[in-house]
Amino acid sequence: MSIVRLPAIPLIANDPYFSYWCPGDRLTDADTCHWCGEAKPIRGLLTIDGQPHRFLGLGDAPAMQTLRQEVTPTATECVLSAAGVELALRFTGAALPDDLDVLSAPITMVDFALRAVDGKAHECALTLSFSAALCAFGEEPRDMHAISYSLGGKNVAFLGQLTQKPLSHSGDHTTIDWGYLYLMSAAPLRCSQEGLSLCWNGNVAEEAAKIRALVAYDDIASINYFGSLRKAWCFRDGSTIVDWLRIFDARWAEIQQKCRALDKKVLDEAESIGGADYALIAAAAWRHTFAAHKLIADEAGHMVLLSKENDSNGCIGTVDISYPSAPIFLKYCPQLVNALCRGVLKFAEMPVWEEDYAPHDIGRYPYATGQVYAACDRSVFRQSAAVYPPYYLYPAGADAYNPHDQMPVEECGNMLIMLYAALRATGDASLIQAHRATLAKWAKYLCEYGEDPGEQLCTDDFAGHLAHNVNLAAKALVGVACYARLVATLGEDASAWERETARLRDSFLARAQKPGGGPLTFDGVGWSMKYNLVWDEILGLNLLPREYYAEEVGSYAARMNRYGLPLDSRKTYTKSDWELWVATMAQSKEEFRRFIAPVAAYLRETPSRVPFSDWYDTVTGKYEHFIARAVQGGLYMPMLKHWK
Numbered sequence: 001m002s003i004v005r006l007p008a009i010p011l012i013a014n015d016p017y018f019s020y021w022c023p024g025d026r027l028t029d030a031d032t033c034h035w036c037g038e039a040k041p042i043r044g045l046l047t048i049d050g051q052p053h054r055f056l057g058l059g060d061a062p063a064m065q066t067l068r069q070e071v072t073p074t075a076t077e078c079v080l081s082a083a084g085v086e087l088a089l090r091f092t093g094a095a096l097p098d099d100l101d102v103l104s105a106p107i108t109m110v111d112f113a114l115r116a117v118d119g120k121a122h123e124c125a126l127t128l129s130f131s132a133a134l135c136a137f138g139e140e141p142r143d144m145h146a147i148s149y150s151l152g153g154k155n156v157a158f159l160g161q162l163t164q165k166p167l168s169h170s171g172d173h174t175t176i177d178w179g180y181l182y183l184m185s186a187a188p189l190r191c192s193q194e195g196l197s198l199c200w201n202g203n204v205a206e207e208a209a210k211i212r213a214l215v216a217y218d219d220i221a222s223i224n225y226f227g228s229l230r231k232a233w234c235f236r237d238g239s240t241i242v243d244w245l246r247i248f249d250a251r252w253a254e255i256q257q258k259c260r261a262l263d264k265k266v267l268d269e270a271e272s273i274g275g276a277d278y279a280l281i282a283a284a285a286w287r288h289t290f291a292a293h294k295l296i297a298d299e300a301g302h303m304v305l306l307s308k309e310n311d312s313n314g315c316i317g318t319v320d321i322s323y324p325s326a327p328i329f330l331k332y333c334p335q336l337v338n339a340l341c342r343g344v345l346k347f348a349e350m351p352v353w354e355e356d357y358a359p360h361d362i363g364r365y366p367y368a369t370g371q372v373y374a375a376c377d378r379s380v381f382r383q384s385a386a387v388y389p390p391y392y393l394y395p396a397g398a399d400a401y402n403p404h405d406q407m408p409v410e411e412c413g414n415m416l417i418m419l420y421a422a423l424r425a426t427g428d429a430s431l432i433q434a435h436r437a438t439l440a441k442w443a444k445y446l447c448e449y450g451e452d453p454g455e456q457l458c459t460d461d462f463a464g465h466l467a468h469n470v471n472l473a474a475k476a477l478v479g480v481a482c483y484a485r486l487v488a489t490l491g492e493d494a495s496a497w498e499r500e501t502a503r504l505r506d507s508f509l510a511r512a513q514k515p516g517g518g519p520l521t522f523d524g525v526g527w528s529m530k531y532n533l534v535w536d537e538i539l540g541l542n543l544l545p546r547e548y549y550a551e552e553v554g555s556y557a558a559r560m561n562r563y564g565l566p567l568d569s570r571k572t573y574t575k576s577d578w579e580l581w582v583a584t585m586a587q588s589k590e591e592f593r594r595f596i597a598p599v600a601a602y603l604r605e606t607p608s609r610v611p612f613s614d615w616y617d618t619v620t621g622k623y624e625h626f627i628a629r630a631v632q633g634g635l636y637m638p639m640l641k642h643w644k
Contacts, residue, residue, distance in 0.1 A: 004070050005604050006284055007623075008611045011042065011076055011091045012108045013291035015232070016308035016365060017176040018217040019628065020134070023609035027056045027078055027089075028063035035291075035310060035611050035628035036173040040133050046087055046114075047125040053082040055089060056128070072263040073286030084118030085204055087126075094248075094255050095290040096262060097333035100303070102255060104233035104295040105244045107216040109252070112200075115208040124204045126211065129197040130181060134217075135160050137169070137177040137385075146191035151184070151242070154249065157191040158182045158218075166221040167229070169385035170364045172314030179220045184245045185213035212252065214245055223296050223306060223316075224367045226346065226392050230304075236297040273638055274593050277600035281580070282639075284603055284612050285632040289328050292630035294366070295339070298346075305329075305339035308365040311613075311627035315361040316368050317343045320407065320459035323414035324577040325633035326421065327640055334425035337418050343368055344415065345435045352394035355401075357408035357445045358415045364388050374405035409450050409472050410458045412442040413479030417535055420482035423489060424539065432486065443483040447500045450476020451507050452522055460567060460575070462615070462625070468522040470512050475532040477504045481541045505543050513548055517555025526569030527555070531581035538584075538640045553585050557594070561618035563606075564598040573624050576602075576614045577634030584638045592638065 008021040011032060020040050024030035032042045044056030052061035055078075064080035064087065071077075075092045092109040094102050116122055132141035148157035160180035168178060183189055187200040200211050218241035221229040234244060248255065270282035294306050307322060309315040322340040329336040347353060347362045347370060360373040370391025376399065377389070394400050416439065419432055432439065453476070455467040466472075484497035512518040512530075520526035530552055536543045556565050564574045565582065576599055583595035603612065606621040613623035614631050 004280070004283075006071060006612070007603065007606050007609055009069075009071065009076055010093070010287050010291075010611070012215065013093050013287040014106045014108060014217070015222075015291060015294050016310065017219065018106050018108075019291045021611050021628075022056075026063075026066045026069065028054050028058075028066070028080075030609070031057045034175050036175065037610070038133075038138070038173070038175050040175070041129075041131040042134075043129045043131075044089070045127045045129075046082070046085070047127075048083040048085050048122050050123075051083060055080050055087055071283050073266050073283055074259040074263055081117065083122070084116055084120055085122050085124060086115055086117045088113040088208075092256065092259055093287045093291070094259055095287055096255075096258055097329075097336075099258070100295065100333070101234040102248075102251075103290065105216075105248070106219065106232060106241075107214055107244060107248050109248065109255070110213045110215060111256075112211040113208040114202075114204045114211075116205050119206070121203055121205045124202060124209075126200045127197055128213065129195055130183065130215065131195045132159060132193060134181050134195075135177060135179070137175045141193070144193040146193060146196070148189055148191045152246065154184055154186055155189045156182065156184045156242070156245070157189040157196045159191060159193075159196050164220065166219070167224055167366055167387075170314065170367045170387050171385045172310070172312065174314070174385055176217070176219060180218045180241075182216040182218060182241060182245065183213060184216075184249065185211070187211050187213070214248055216241055216245060222294055222366060224363075224369055225296060225298060225304065225343070226369060227390065228299055230296040230298070233295040233297055233303065236301065269639060273589065273643055274596050277593065277596050278638065280600050280603060281596065281635050285328070285635040288612055288628060289325060289630055289633035292325075292628060292632075295336075298342070302342060303335065303339040304342050305336050306343060306362075306365075306368060307340070307630040309361070310629045311625060312629070313373070314364045315373060316365040317362040318373075319344055319358060319360060319411040319414050321630050323418060323459070324581075324631040326418050328633035328636040330421055330425055331636055331639045334422055335428070337422035338426070338428065338431045341415060341418055341422070342431060345431070345438060347371065347392060348438055349435070350392050351396040352391055352398055352400055354396055355403070355406070355408070356441050357406070358411035358442055360407055360411055363391075370394070371401065374402045376400060376402050405457065407457045407459065407461070408445060409453045409456055409476050412445050413450070413475035413532070414459075415439075416442060416446070416479040416483045416486070417475075417539075420486045420489075421535075421539060423486060429490060432490070439483065439486070443480055443497065446476040446479050446483075447504070450480070451504055452511075463567070463570060466521065470518055470520060470522055471528050471530050471532055473504075473508055473512070473522070474530055477501070477508050477543060478532055478535045478541065480504055481543055482535070482539065485539070485541070501543070509544065509548065513551070515551070517552050520568050520570075527559070528568035529556070529565065529578050529582045531578040534581040534584050534637060538637070549585055550587060553582065553587065553591070556582060560595075560598060562598060563602040563616065563621045564618045565595070566618050572617055572619045573615060574618050575631075576612075576616070577631045577637075580635045581637050584641050589643055592643075
């Protein structure tokens with residue numbers, strides 16, 4: 001039976017800290033680790049008639065044979081065999097967009113089914129072990145505290161540091177060392193300072209023996225949100241992790257049914273658009289995206305969705321991370337797009353932020369306490385686990401930020417596009433109405449500076465500053481057009497904004513429309529993907545003629561490498577989110593499939609054993625940087641198009 005190969009296999013993928021992957025082709029090829037690469041062993045052993053066999057992780061025992069392996073949007077399933085016994089294993093991360101309480105709960109469901117396949121009965125012992133390293137950062141676990149007890153006929157065990165220091169550090173390649181790891185099952189549990197284990201024993205015959213467990217992480221405090229310590233969305237009513245373990249246990253069959261239905265719906269639609277290649281991409285991106293976020297409630301009870309900028313700088317609520325991630329939310333839960341924007345709008349109206357453009361971020365995870373990107377004081381930022389100063393408390397005139405390293409056109413355009421897209425999808429104008437003056441200021445900035453951007457950074461800041469960036473000007477055009485539509489949707493006079501849109505459009509076409517595809521810069525240098533223009537069709541803006549897109553997208557075909565289309569003419573690396581955006585601009589499904597085939601090939605063939613990187617080389621297939629990032633939500637952009 002075929003085995004789906006991914007660069008890394010998701011097992012637990014709930015949030016930026018509770019995120020563990022197997023960096024191998026099969027679950028027995030490697031020990032699990034956090035997305036950042038820090039070792040976090042989760043091991044599985046099945047002893048059959050006295051002989052041990054591995055089904056998860058490394059060890060001295062021989063590995064079971066993998067018969068089938070599949071990754072769906074919500075689950076990782078594996079069927080293995082040894083010594084006449086077949087083991088079916090399923091890890092389910094219930095990222096259900098129609099049940100945000102369940103989605104936000106830091107809980108993963110684990111199912112086992114054991115049956116004899118040789119006509120004989122077998123004495124079996126199954127052990128699933130979670131190392132104490134899951135509750136530690138960097139150093140060997142020490143001073144751990146473990147307890148087990150009975151709860152409503154089930155066994156519960158938890159483990160954590162004896163001395164708790166919630167939110168004790170922030171950074172990029174950091175893992176959690178506060179809070180408690182939980183395990184719940186009807187099967188016996190073992191706990192010690194070394195870890196937690198499920199330990200089941202029984203006779204296995206042809207009728208399957210079924211075992212299930214819940215693994216969870218109670219982080220005590222999830223986010224410092226401008227001075228208020230917040231937990232995950234599901235805890236906003238005062239419920240506890242034990243309450244939610246009980247809820248998952250009681251709703252097990254229902255949640256599993258909803259997950260399987262979602263998997264089928266998503267994969268069926270993906271396959272209808274892009275065949276097996278796009279189904280693979282969609283499956284790889286789902287939990288990946290949701291696990292890079294934390295959903296909380298602010299003091300008023302409003303949803304706030306906060307991304308962590310993984311394998312980059314650790315920023316929280318980064319605008320140009322939210323922007324590429326937005327398609328998955330627009331498709332399946334559009335109110336979450338407003339939730340992505342809410343914290344940014346809050347910070348943008350604080351005294352310390354005196355700029356007439358949008359901020360880049362609102363802190364460094366898990367501290368949403370004010371932008372850290374381009375802060376004048378870089379000393380703290382360079383310390384990997386340091387907690388940043390509370391910039392939200394700084395007064396006006398503090399000069400906390402260096403204007404040279406900001407992304408003014410980028411972030412203004414991103415915010416206006418996302419907010420209009422959310423308004424169009426939900427009909428909810430409350431967030432927009434509350435911040436109209438700020439949004440108008442950002443739209444004016446785009447009108448003044450977006451037509452031909454000066455030497456500014458864009459979201460592809462790893463490529464450096466670039467003057468006269470055509471794709472950035474495209475974002476300004478789309479941003480102003482979105483603001484004009486936003487104003488009109490609110491029933492107000494949008495004629496002035498429509499005139500500005502027309503001016504920017506005419507200017508763009510006059511300078512960017514070239515035979516053989518548009519250039520990288522308005523002064524004629526190179527070429528680039530014009531991924532920002534995908535919103536023209538998705539949002540029905542009708543900005544540029546069909547002929548422009550046929551010429552532009554058609555020019556990309558000759559520039560494709562084995563693993564995709566380079567970002568632009570300067571390097572051979574690419575961004576997977578932007579590849580899928582320009583693929584969505586294709587004129588037919590056939591052309592679309594030619595664009596995505598190299599991305600699927602990257603997933604199947606890359607030598608880099610890290611969770612689906614969005615920045616990789618199109619020639620070698622090796623990842624450049626960026627692991628397990630929220631931006632892979634952008635791979636769902638094709639789902640927003642009405643394909644013919």
